Each structure stands twice: as structure tokens, then as C-alpha cells.
Amino acid sequence: MKLAARVSRIAPSPTLAMAATAKAMAAQGLDVIDFSAGEPDFDTPDPVKAAAEAAIREGFTKYTPSSGIDELRGAIADKLQAELGLRYEKSQILVSCGAKHSLYNLAEALLEVGDEIIIPIPYWVSYLDQALLNDATPILLPTREEDGYAVRAGELERLVTPKTKAIIVNSPCNPTGATYDRSTLEHIAAVAVRQNLIVISDEIYEKVLYDGAAHLSIASLGPEIAARTVIINGVSKAYAMTGWRIGYAAGPKELITAMANIQSQSTSNPCSIAQKAAVAALRLGEPFTVKMVEEFSRRRDMIVEGLNKIPGVTCRMPKGAFYAFPNIKGLLGKRGPSGMLKTPSELANFLLNEAQIAVVPGEPFGSHEHLRLSYATSMTNITRGLERLQQAFAKLT
């Protein structure tokens, strides 16, 4: 069969693949400790479930307007106004089947052959593949661990060409847990305005911030940058609703309308019941997320401290999201039972096979010296996992 050429440019999501392998091993009775999952291990809050149950009972089970129900788009507009001080009309908001789908609609509406999109490394896996699926060329912007993965002045603008359409901003970042401070965001905003770029600001981890930090959206830096920014967000991470599949985009009307047209010809509306649940989630306010983040914060301290005690491993303290991104450069080149471990992927396979620990290797995030460990798992798993990691690494020669 001759498939479309675009299919050969991409791979299945490696994070989902590792999570599936870990689940399959657990189903076979193996005691797998899973640090691969990118989802809160908390249950969806009861009022959200109740809203979904009510929606089912009341027969809210039919097609909705393709771009999302008015009630939800209104709740999103109110949130953006209250938290970022930005007024979006409902026509500037598109609700989709998860933030990943919002990003995909955006890639389809914006990118075509010859276009370039700047993606800072390390990056969330799907930015790259979605650009490739839409015939664009990802231009990777290196950042440095010792800078806290900030974008250094001058380095971004050097990559801009007449073909550059957009830049990705993901703060807090998956996989590094880094956040961009005001000066980094101002720098990116200045380049975007000067060079006429669209900023894709993925803010899905905005509520998962530590040490009292407040979220700062690049769109809130002024009207010029707001007019060229598409905010991507959703309820998956903040309200433990990964399976409900509700995300949204807010941005320039022309672009959102184009994305809405694409959605109307592909998925139609996001699930009617999940939309009602998302309205309830947005009305919950802070208490649920604050409690969840307090727990993530304790786990963060524990896992980062534990990782830093392992010879050959160093780990920065993440400022947001729920991932530790340890540098394992010191372990590469050592020998395991099946030979020398030269790459993060080989190290991750060694951990899975020899210690039943599932982690995601750095390569799909653009790193050749890191592993990603999600600490959205219990303290018990973290304690046991750290012990196992230490024992497994100690066996390397």
C-alpha cells in the first residue's frame, strides 16, 4: 500500500508508547514502577463528575456547535480576563479534543510546505511531529541547562528567516519543568513583533507551579504581542482530566476561525458531556489544584534529592509541571548486561528490562543526555523507584 509521504516523517508518541509498555508489563503481573505517565494520578474532582452525570441524565448527548458550547467558551473568556487581564470574544476561542488537538488544528491552519517553525530544545514531543505532519520545517533552538533553559538574547533572532512563521513557547515546560521569566518572555515577544511571527504559547501546566510562583503568559505583556499569540491550554493537567479530552486555543480571530473550519471538517465538536464537565472544572477555582500542587511539590523535593544522590546523575529543581529531567551524561558509556549503554534510550531500556522502571529517554525531547521521570505517582512509588534506580545504576561497570 502506498501511504501518504507525511506518515513516514513521524513516529508514534514515544511517551504514550512507554506508558503503554509499562501498563502491559504490569498487566502481566510484573512489578513495574511507572515514571513515564504525563498525567496527574489524582481523581477528577467530584463536582466535575457530577456535571458530566447531570449532562448525561439531561440528554446533553448530541452534537454541539463545532467550536464548543457558548457556556464553556464564555467560562474560558472569563478565566482569561480574570487571570491574564485579556478580553477575548467567543469567536476568538476554539474548544477542541484536548490541547494536543488544539495544537494540531493550529499547525494545520498555519503551516505549509516551506514554512519554518522555531522550537526551543528540549521540547514536548508532539510540536516537532505536528510540524512535520503539516509539511513545515522545525528549526530547533538550543538552550542550556545551566541557563535554566532560558532563550539567550540574540540566539532566537539569528534563526529567523523570511520563511519563519511561528515560535513555540512552553512555560512551564514539559520535559524540563523550567519556566520563562519576564525578561525571557519580553525578549521573545520583541523578536516576534519585530519579525512578524506568531507565538504559540502552550500554557497547559500554568497551574502546576512551585514555591509560590505565579504564571506569566507572554500574551499579557502588551497588546502587540497579544495580537500575535495563540494561547493553548486545557483542563487535562490542572483538573486531573486527561481522559476527558478538552483543550482550547485563544488568539487572533482569523486564525481561530481557520482552525474552527478545520475542526468542523474533521472531528466536529468535542464531546458534549466533557464540555459540561470542563465548565464545572473552570468554576472550581483554586482549592483543587492548590492541594494537588502541594502534593506534587513534596514529591518533587523527594525525587530531585534522591536523584542527585545517585552517582553519575544530576538533577535541577523543576519550577513547574511534574517532571524531573535528570542529566545522566555521567552514566553513558558504562556497561550493562547487554553491552555498553551509549544513549538515554539504551539506558531507559536497561532500566525497563533490568529493574522494571519505566522512564522516557531524552531523545524524543531533543536531548542526548537526559531522562524524563514523571513524579505524578505516589510517594511510595517514588521511594521504591529511587531505591531500584540506585541499585540498577550501581550494577553498571
Ligand SMILES: Cc1ncc(COP(=O)(O)O)c(C=O)c1O
Ligand atoms: C506541553 C504539553 N502540551 C500539551 C499537552 C496535551 O494535553 P491534552 O491532554 O490537553 O491534549 C501535553 C500533554 O502531555 C503537554 O505535556
